[in-house]
Structure formats: structure tokens, C-alpha cells
Amino acid sequence: MFELQPVSPKNNELDNSYSSLAFQTNARLDVDLARLGELRPFPETAQRLIAMTGSEDYKVADLRQVIENDAILTARTLEIVNSAAYGMRGRCSSITLAIRLLGSNGVRDLAVAIAGMEMYDTADLRARTLRDHNAVVGSIARFMARKRGVPNISDLYTCAVLHDIGQLLLLQLYGEEYGQLVDLGVEENLCQRERDRYEYDHALLAAHMVSKWRIPDPVPTVIALHHDLRRARSLGSEIHHLVAQIRLADELAESFLYHQDDDDEDLIRVVVGGDAAKVLALGEEELTGLWYDIQAVTIQTKYLWAQFDSQ
Numbered sequence: 213m214f215e216l217q218p219v220s221p222k223n224n225e226l227d228n229s230y231s232s233l234a235f236q237t238n239a240r241l242d243v244d245l246a247r248l249g250e251l252r253p254f255p256e257t258a259q260r261l262i263a264m265t266g267s268e269d270y271k272v273a274d275l276r277q278v279i280e281n282d283a284i285l286t287a288r289t290l291e292i293v294n295s296a297a298y299g300m301r302g303r304c305s306s307i308t309l310a311i312r313l314l315g316s317n318g319v320r321d322l323a324v325a326i327a328g329m330e331m332y333d334t335a336d337l338r339a340r341t342l343r344d345h346n347a348v349v350g351s352i353a354r355f356m357a358r359k360r361g362v363p364n365i366s367d368l369y370t371c372a373v374l375h376d377i378g379q380l381l382l383l384q385l386y387g388e389e390y391g392q393l394v395d396l397g398v399e400e401n402l403c404q405r406e407r408d409r410y411e412y413d414h415a416l417l418a419a420h421m422v423s424k425w426r427i428p429d430p431v432p433t434v435i436a437l438h439h440d441l442r443r444a445r446s447l448g449s450e451i452h453h454l455v456a457q458i459r460l461a462d463e464l465a466e467s468f469l470y471h472q473d474d475d476d477e478d479l480i481r482v483v484v485g486g487d488a489a490k491v492l493a494l495g496e497e498e499l500t501g502l503w504y505d506i507q508a509v510t511i512q513t514k515y516l517w518a519q520f521d522s523q
């Protein structure tokens with residue numbers, strides 16, 4: 213089990229904008245993070261966009277230029293913005309319009325999402341399954357938040373779409389050995405199996421990685437805690453609610469991705485009976501009303517990313 217520790221100048225090697233907490237590290241994690249930095253550097257365009265939107269005085273024209281210099285990023289940004297899964301009204305034909313409609317954080321989110329997705333080698337079935345899981349959790353979390361009038365959708369989307377990127381990174385590091393560990397059982401127990409084998413779990417690895425990519429708080433904290441609602445609660449209501457929204461989206465994604473043949477009413481009861489739904493005060497009637505829209509979002513998201521695979 214990893215521990216969250218107060219920052220000290222000595223052990224805080226994370227981003228300076230980090231909150232009052234840092235994540236424990238260990239020698240093995242440091243070695244693996246260094247190996248990953250060489251294996252899969254985070255795409256430069258996304259890094260530039262994150263840095264740019266983090267500063268007060270960036271210019272929209274500069275932002276547009278950075279995106280338009282990257283043809284794949286431009287095409288995919290427009291495809292996602294115009295997709296049914298993203299839920300925007302009207303068509304968006306240019307990056308200028310996308311920036312106007314989504315704002316700087318919205319554009320940063322998309323860049324991060326696309327960059328994160330591009331790190332997956334989708335020829336590998338496990339990686340593709342993980343990619344779909346992250347993408348669907350991102351879309352569902354965004355959909356639920358919009359429907360329920362939740363503020364700060366921007367951070368939520370980034371957290372959700374990257375929440376299990378640690379599993380992808382472990383797959384890159386350990387290949388089939390890690391694949392077999394994943395195959396052994398459900399995700400909740402996976403964290404413990406990972407800690408037993410590697411001395412850290414996918415949530416902690418991903419939190420360190422996104423910090424290295426300079427994605428600001430609360431994203432690293434929320435990703436670190438995405439399997440630990442209880443600990444998230446101790447960090448205040450913002451982190452607690454973000455983690456609860458990701459847990460909820462994760463449970464919903466699981467219903468639609470892996471339990472399509474189960475009875476809908478049973479699935480709804482399982483989700484509303486869970487801790488995340490309780491934290492978010494989501495009842496059976498409300499979820500029933502949204503159920504088929506969430507299913508549609510799941511299908512649209514899978515279809516969208518599968519299209520990118522074939523391009």
C-alpha cells in the first residue's frame with residue numbers, strides 16, 4: 213500500500229505547482245520511471261500545449277499555431293469535437309473555432325487525451341482494450357458531469373481519460389508478464405498484485421508519470437487515488453468528488469463493456485449501491501433515466517477510437 217507523505221524539499225521531485233502532498237516513491241519505481249521516459253517520451257506538441265495553457269498570458273493565435281503544425285493532432289481534435297460522444301452542439305470546422313468553443317483548458321484536455329492514446333500500440337489486443345477502457349471512462353465521466361451540472365469538467369476529463377494509463381505503462385515495461393498478472397482477476401485486486409510484484413501499483417506509477425509530463429494538480433493526485441475513495445476523502449471535497457466521478461464512470465464502463473448481456477436493472481442497482489454513487493448522491497431513478505444515453509456514449513467512443521486505429 214503506498215503512502216501519501218507531506219512534501220519536504222528533499223523528497224519532492226514532482227512539479228512545483230503540486231499541492232501540499234507528494235507521493236511516496238521507491239528505488240524500483242524510480243528505475244522504471246526512468247526507463248519509461250526513454251521508451252515513450254510524451255509527445256512534444258502536447259507538452260508545449262500544457263506549458264502554454266498553464267501560463268496566464270498565452271495567445272490564442274500561438275495555441276492554434278502549435279496545434280495546426282501537427283496534422284494528426286489537428287485532424288483528431290476536430291474529429292473528437294465533432295463526434296456524438298463528445299456531445300457538442302453544432303459542427304466545428306477549424307481549430308480557431310474549437311479553441312473558442314472549448315476554451316484553453318478544453319483544448320489542453322484534448323491534446324493530452326490524444327497524446328495519451330497515441331502511446332498505445334493498438335496492434336496489441338490488451339493495449340487496445342485498455343485504451344478503449346480509458347477512452348470510455350473519459351467520455352462517460354464527461355457526459356455524467358454535464359448532465360448533472362458538475363463544475364470543472366476539464367480536470368475531470370483529463371483525470372478520467374488517463375486514469376489507467378499506469379496499466380499501459382506496466383504493459384510497456386513488463387509485456388506478457390504484466391499481461392498475465394492482469395488476466396488473473398478483477399481490477400480492485402490488481403493493485404495489490406502489482407504491489408506484491410513490482411513494489412508499486414498502476415495508480416502510483418501513472419501519478420508520477422503525469423507529474424513528469426507536467427500535467428498540473430489535481431490530475432496526478434486524483435489518478436494516484438483512483439482506487440481509494442476513502443483516502444481521497446481525507447484530501448477534501450474536490451479530490452473526493454473527482455475520484456468518486458471516476459470510480460462511477462469506471463463502474464458504468466464496466467457494465468457496458470463487459471456485462472452487456474446482464475439485466476439492465478440489476479446492473480443499475482449494483483452501480484447505485486456502490487460507494488461512488490453514494491458520494492455523488494446518484495439514485496436509481498436518475499441513473500435509469502440516463503442509462504441508454506450512457507450506453508450510446510460508450511459505443512460512440514469505441515467506434516471513434518477504432519476509426520483512428522485504421523487511419
Ligand SMILES: [Fe+2]
Pocket residue numbers: 375376399414415438439
Ligand atoms: Fe485503475
Ligand SMILES: [Fe+2]
Pocket residue numbers: 345349375376399462
Ligand atoms: Fe479503470
